[in-house]
Amino acid sequence: MSSFSKIPMFSKEDFDDWKICMQAHLSALDDDIWFVITDGPLTITKINTAVALSGGSPQYIEKPRTEWTAEDKKKANLDNVAKNILYKTLDKNTFSKIKICKIGKEIWEKLIQLSEGNEHTKENKLSVATQKFDNIRMKPGESTAEFDE
Template identity: 30%
Template sequence: MPCERQRCTLLKAMDERAWKSILTGWTAPKIVDKDGDYILKPETTWTIEKAQISSFNAKAINAIFSSMDMSMFSLIAYFVTAKDAFDTLQKHCEGSKSVKRTRMRLLNSKFENIRMSEDETISEYDQRL
């Protein structure tokens, strides 16, 4: 998947409210049945606002699904909300904050240890750098 700014831009171009559904999340409307259990509210009884919000989630998750190869798609295929799929992909591709910090320290260390060898030209060193 593209970097976060590109993901945001692509979804905003499609429909800015689709990107907002990733930021805020979406849950299907529920009602309480006669036994006191929460069940999904039939879509035919949703308000126009609830149907629109569901549509934004559907657009976002469709965009995410459409941009995945099969190996990545298998990670998110069972998600119903775009936010859950996006968060899972982000964590899988970029790692948690502690993983990111560790990667950054490792890259920083590698960069600090780069030295030009005596038999290397400046252009070779520059290319390697």
């Protein structure tokens, strides 16, 4: 895995932009890293040969670690890679708030909660923004360019 670009540093003020850049960065490293962030660590499985096939679909069971291939080990380690990358983007204050998270998905969700708030907070922010938008008026003598700023 090679890095295509510098890791975007976490910013609460520019969280929406950071989130987009981070998703692109993680996905560029490995498609499955983003899957790990959204769905949790990958489970390494194999076909269960002890059970008869039903309806033509094989049944899968977790593969014992002793049977893992090099590719299996790489896939199983993607959560550690994701956590490491996320940790590197954080300042000490933010890190102290997420360090109890065990998996990359929990870190990502906690960062979203810290930056965007819960649903009630989001609704309040949207309401305030809508109210500000509704109250926008050009001042007498103000040019369009000045108003645009």
